[in-house]
Amino acid sequence: MKAVVITSPGGPEVLQLQEVEDPQIKDDEVLIKVEATALNRADTIQRKGSYPPPPGASPYPGLECSGTILQLGNNVTRWKVGDQVCALLSGGGYAEKVAVPAGQVLPAPDGVSLKDAASFPEVACTVWSTVFMTSRLSAGEAFLVHGGSSGIGTFAIQIAKYYGAKVFVTAGTEEKLAYCKDLGADVCINYKTENFVGRVKEETAGKGVDVILDNMGGVYLQRNIDSLNLDGRLFIIGFQGGSTSQINLASLAAKRLTVQAAGLRNRTPENKALIVKEVEKNVWPAIKEKKVKPVVHKYFSLSQAAEAHQLMESSKHIGKILLLP
Structure with a gap:
């Protein structure tokens, strides 16, 4: 698959789209075909070398995504192949596919396009x-x-x-x-x-x-x-x-x-799953009622990740910046 790689710590220009190995899923994980990922300020700090991924997490940036489930781990019961979802990640969103613990996955909210669903998990x-x-x-x-x-x-x-x-x-x-x-x-x-x-x-x-x-x-x-x-x-x-x-x-x-x-990225999978469950219960109804809507400033392709980071660091945007594989 293709993924955005941080070739060395530095400015936006160090982000390069490269061919990399597909992620391997564990028993409690699902593999998602990424429809969109969203930028977070943490991605720019990771790119500069100051915010390494937690142990065992993907080395590629990207803390949230939306997409379609491609594969299920042996212990996963809630989801099925083909489900449209969005997810909270510890990394790896800037890619065509990503593995994520099943407890960090949410159904794509009603009334929102699958790509715009990527704007919600982290926030x-x-x-x-x-x-x-x-x-x-x-x-x-x-x-x-x-x-x-x-x-x-x-x-x-x-x-x-x-x-x-x-x-x-x-x-x-x-x-x-x-x-x-x-x-x-x-x-x-x-x-x-x-x-x-x-x-x-x-x-x-x-x-x-x-x-x-x-x-x-x-x-x-x-x-x-x-x-x-x-x-x-x-x-x-x-x-x-x-x-x-x-x-x-x-x-x-x-x-x-x-x-x-507090931060979110370094919490345990159990703690993230608890938060995700609460979000589905308390936030998803507000999105369904159109009382909370996605705010997306601009879409870029994965190959334009450097340009997207420049925009984020300029602080000229309003809302979220999305990357589309």
Whole structure:
């Protein structure tokens, strides 16, 4: 099969489409013929050599895909050959075929094209496991997502609104903010021209928001803490603004705050299967009802992976970038 290989750590130009061995499936895995895969920020970090795949995972990038099941492992009971699915991967999505544990596979959601289904697994599993399963966002609460126009952001806006939260977003251009508003965001803040802490306080009568999903890390840590309400929860999923910070711990105690951080890729297959099951139960109905829709900025072929990475690193996109074999 063909797959995108990281020929050496470096810029987008190190991504080369090459002929490689087909993946071999284990007893609890399925083999998927890939219809589409989607880019994630983690892919660009892996390409630079800073985010190696977990032990035993495919060396090729790609943390999600959609496609058709080609082959079943001996212990797989739920799926059959020919099923149209999407899946959460530990790697290997930038290829014509990929092996994946059966517990990380979801039925392609109703009303969405098979290729666009590739835009959901990583964002849905990330947002559901952090904002809902861990931070327990509930109806009537206020929720802030940084990077509102990203793949994570555009999904988080829609699912948080579906579950009755008031949604705040930050983004860096008026075009991105307008898109977030169209998706349902209630308060849209340009982080380049406004102080988001001040705006959050103003819009919440001085209280702050209840849950924040943050991709910036260090540079935003104290400001996020300052933006939270009593019993507020901050969940950090990225370090685009660095991974170190100095904060005032007294502000955590005074407001009884919770600060957590996690990734998805290095979790155990059992833990991923649990998240995937929860996503199917709680997110898939919202997609079926057309209350959550795929947001795809552009499609590229696998051979254009370098160009797709350049677009992602320019941050000019809104939503997801897909690669099609």
